[in-house]
Amino acid sequence: MSDQNAAVGAGGRLGVTPSQTVGPFLHIGLPWPDGPYVVPEGTAGAVWITGTVYDGAGQPVPDAVVETWQADPDGRFDHPDDPRGAAKPSIPGFRGFARCDTDADGRYRVLTVKPGPLPCPDGGTEAPHLDVTVLARGLLDRVVTRIYFPDEDAANAADPVMSAVPPDRRGTLVAEPDGDGGLRFDIRLQGDGETIFFEV
Amino acid sequence: MTGLDDIRAPGAVTRGGLVLPHYPIPKDVHPSLDSPEYRSTALRHPTQPLQLMPQRLTEVTGPLLGEERVGELDHDLTRQHDGEPQGQRIIVHGRVLEEDGRPVPNTLVEVWQANAAGRYRHTGDNWPAPLDPNFTGVGRCMTDADGHYRFVTVKPGIYPWRNHDNAWRPSHIHFSLFGRAFTQRLITQMYFPDDPLFFQDPMWNSVRDENARQRMLCHYDHSATEAEWALGFRFDIVLRGPQASVFEEEDDDDE
Ligand SMILES: [Fe+2]
Numbered sequence: 001m002s003d004q005n006a007a008v009g010a011g012g013r014l015g016v017t018p019s020q021t022v023g024p025f026l027h028i029g030l031p032w033p034d035g036p037y038v039v040p041e042g043t044a045g046a047v048w049i050t051g052t053v054y055d056g057a058g059q060p061v062p063d064a065v066v067e068t069w070q071a072d073p074d075g076r077f078d079h080p081d082d083p084r085g086a087a088k089p090s091i092p093g094f095r096g097f098a099r100c101d102t103d104a105d106g107r108y109r110v111l112t113v114k115p116g117p118l119p120c121p122d123g124g125t126e127a128p129h130l131d132v133t134v135l136a137r138g139l140l141d142r143v144v145t146r147i148y149f150p151d152e153d154a155a156n157a158a159d160p161v162m163s164a165v166p167p168d169r170r171g172t173l174v175a176e177p178d179g180d181g182g183l184r185f186d187i188r189l190q191g192d193g194e195t196i197f198f199e200v
Numbered sequence: 201m202t203g204l205d206d207i208r209a210p211g212a213v214t215r216g217g218l219v220l221p222h223y224p225i226p227k228d229v230h231p232s233l234d235s236p237e238y239r240s241t242a243l244r245h246p247t248q249p250l251q252l253m254p255q256r257l258t259e260v261t262g263p264l265l266g267e268e269r270v271g272e273l274d275h276d277l278t279r280q281h282d283g284e285p286q287g288q289r290i291i292v293h294g295r296v297l298e299e300d301g302r303p304v305p306n307t308l309v310e311v312w313q314a315n316a317a318g319r320y321r322h323t324g325d326n327w328p329a330p331l332d333p334n335f336t337g338v339g340r341c342m343t344d345a346d347g348h349y350r351f352v353t354v355k356p357g358i359y360p361w362r363n364h365d366n367a368w369r370p371s372h373i374h375f376s377l378f379g380r381a382f383t384q385r386l387i388t389q390m391y392f393p394d395d396p397l398f399f400q401d402p403m404w405n406s407v408r409d410e411n412a413r414q415r416m417l418c419h420y421d422h423s424a425t426e427a428e429w430a431l432g433f434r435f436d437i438v439l440r441g442p443q444a445s446v447f448e449e450e451d452d453d454d455e
Contacts, residue, residue, distance in 0.1 A: 013299040014438045016226040017415050018407040020389040021238075022374065025320040029312025029338050029374055032269070056243035063324075069262060069382050079261035081381065083218045097263035118257045121218040131258045131382050138240030140231035140406050142385060144253075161253055169248075189244050197246050198253035199225065200383060 019141040024063050026135065027101050031065075035099040038068065038112035039091055045073075048182040049147065049175060050109040053102050053134065056190030060106025064136035066187070068098045068110050068147070070129070075116025084119075114149055120160060127155035127162065134187055143197045147185050148174045165196050172196050220260045221442035223383040231406035238402035239363050255383060260442075262382040265308045267342060275341035277313075277353035285335035287316025287354030289430040292390070292418065295347040296377060298441030303347025304384075310376040311339040311351060318357025327360055352430065355392070363402060370395040370404060377437060384439040391416050392433070 022030065039046050049068075053061040071077055072094055076087035089096075091113065100108040110130075118126040130147040148156050156162050162170055172195045175183035188195050233245035253259070273279050278289060292311075296304040314320050314337060317329040321336055335354065343349045353373070361367050372389040379385065391404065398404045407413045415438065424432025 013441070014297060014301055015412060015415055016229045016299060016440055017386065017388050017437045018412050019230040019386060020374075020403055020406075020416070021240075022376075022387050023389075024324055025312065025322040026374075027324075028320060028322050028336070029310060030376060056247075059243075061244070067385075069258060071258065077257065077261040079264065079380075081221055081260050082257060083220065095263065097265070119218060120256055121220055123217060126256060126258075129258065133382075133385055135387055136244060138238070138242075138244035140233055140235055140238065140241065140403070142387065143233070143246060164253075165251055190247055194246055194248050197248075197250050199250040200253045200255060200259055 021137060021140050022063075022065060022135045024137045026063060026065055026137070030099065030135075031101045032099060035101075036108075036110050037093075038070065038095055038098045038110060040093040041111065043091060043093070043111075043113060045113050046111050047113070048109055048111050049130075049185055050107060050178065050182060051185040051187060052106045053108065053136070053187045054106065054189065055138075058191070060102070061136055061189065062102055062104050062106050064102040064106070064108070064134060064139075066100050066102070066108040066110070067133040067135070068112070068130040069133075070096055070112065070131065071115040071118055072096065073113050073116050075118050117155060124160055125155070125158065127152050127159035129159070129161075132187075134189070136189075139189075143189070144200050145187065145195050145197050146173050150174055150176055150183070161198075169194075169196050218257070220255065220257065221381070222255060223260070223381065223440045224443050226440055228409050229407070229412050231403075231408075235402065235406040237364075238406060259382045262380055262384065263378060264306075264380060265378060266306070269308055270340045270342055274339055275351050277335065277337065277339045277351065279352075280336055281334040283334040285315060285332045285354050287332075287335075287357075289352070290355050291350065291352055291424050291426065291430050291432045292373065292435055293348065293350035293421075293424055293432065294418075294435040294437065296343050296349065296379070296437050296439065297347055298379075298384075298439055300441050302441065303343070303345075304379050304439060305343055305345045305347055307343050307347075307380065308378055309341055309343060309349045311353075311373050313337045313353065313356040313373040314359055316354045316357050318359035320359075325359075329357065329359070358395075358397060364400070367400065368397050370397040370401050375437065377439060379439045381442075386437070386439055388437070389416060390418050390435045393417055393419060
């Protein structure tokens with residue numbers, strides 16, 4: 001059967017399907033009850049990362065979804081494309097992935113554990129980090145950022161991604177202690193203190 | 201040696217270190233985040249240039265979500281309540297592929313949509329069209345070993361919004377896809393052929409390339425139509441795929 005949509009383009013590769021916004025009604029389709037949990041509640045060393053998504057007027061964005069993806073605390077992935085081999089996480093119920101839609105105040109939350117550092121293909125080491133996807137009404141494509149950890153100054157300073165970012169904006173990638181045992185990571189889509197977003 | 205099978209072989213290592221698949225960035229496909237005709241982009245698009253990030257371990261891996269995310273009736277939006285929803289019953293099916301045509305097997309596909317009257321079961325949707333007690337408008341399924349997925353639902357209605365004067369969204373179903381790598385994550389909307397409202401829809405038109413826009417269309421598929429039951433539509437979805445990269449030779453003379 002021919003693939004009617006998948007027209008063959010230049011170079012014999014199929015054309016990629018374009019991105020579209022999640023729209024205003026993402027809350028019915030995307031959230032899962034266990035979405036915010038990279039690790040189960042009660043996991044030793046687990047930390048809540050919470051934050052608010054803001055627009056360019058400084059207003060909270062109540063129709064966004066924040067998704068995170070990360071290595072386990074040993075710096076491994078249970079994934080066949082990791083050339084070191086897929087590794088089962090040592091933490092029961094570790095999923096590596098979280099998804100949380102923002103509430104009426106633009107807030108999201110993710111319960112996780114700090115991932116381990118990662119070796120780079122070109123040498124060097126990446127500091128512990130979460131890759132972040134932000135989806136929202138008004139975003140026609142996802143935007144991507146990273147969350148780094150505030151107690152990893154030396155590792156952050158040596159991190160190749162952080163090092164490539166203008167120094168005065170690196171702070172937008174580092175979570176802050178929230179004074180309550182958790183971490184705070186706000187996302188500013190536009191304007192003052194705009195979060196660093198990556199093309200990846 | 202070249203080829204994806206090699207790239208994806210666990211433990212594949214060269215002299216230079218870890219060998220990772222590479223997902224080229226598609227050109228002239230996705231909408232600009234700054235698309236003024238869609239007014240909500242005005243305060244939500246980053247104004248600083250995006251920072252190029254090389255793909256490393258976190259980017260070439262991703263969540264491999266499985267059957268545990270999918271309930272028995274999640275693929276059939278017409279059977280999630282006591283009665284049947286109103287509207288034209290349709291079957292939406294197709295394959296999830298990578299750019300080189302390889303299927304993406306065992307990957308989660310999520311959909312959400314308005315009911316046949318064009319209303320979402322969402323507290324924020326209050327336009328005067330009826331809710332349907334027999335329709336939630338949310339579906340999930342996994343692709344099979346050949347990358348094939350299938351939903352049964354009703355054709356979503358057209359609904360108004362306030363983006364511009366007399367603004368209406370063409371009939372569409374929202375799709376969410378993971379693929380196998382963080383780089384492949386895709387949220388899109390599937391549209392129906394011959395919708396009269398494309399001309400004024402800033403989302404449809406935010407995709408500037410005509411060929412790329414056509415890839416958001418499903419097509420009527422008589423072979424998937426079930427007699428005296430439901431109309432079939434086919435929608436294949438193509439995710440960014442890994443490039444078959446050339447490996448460094450042992451005696452390479454480097455860049
Ligand atoms: Fe919609």
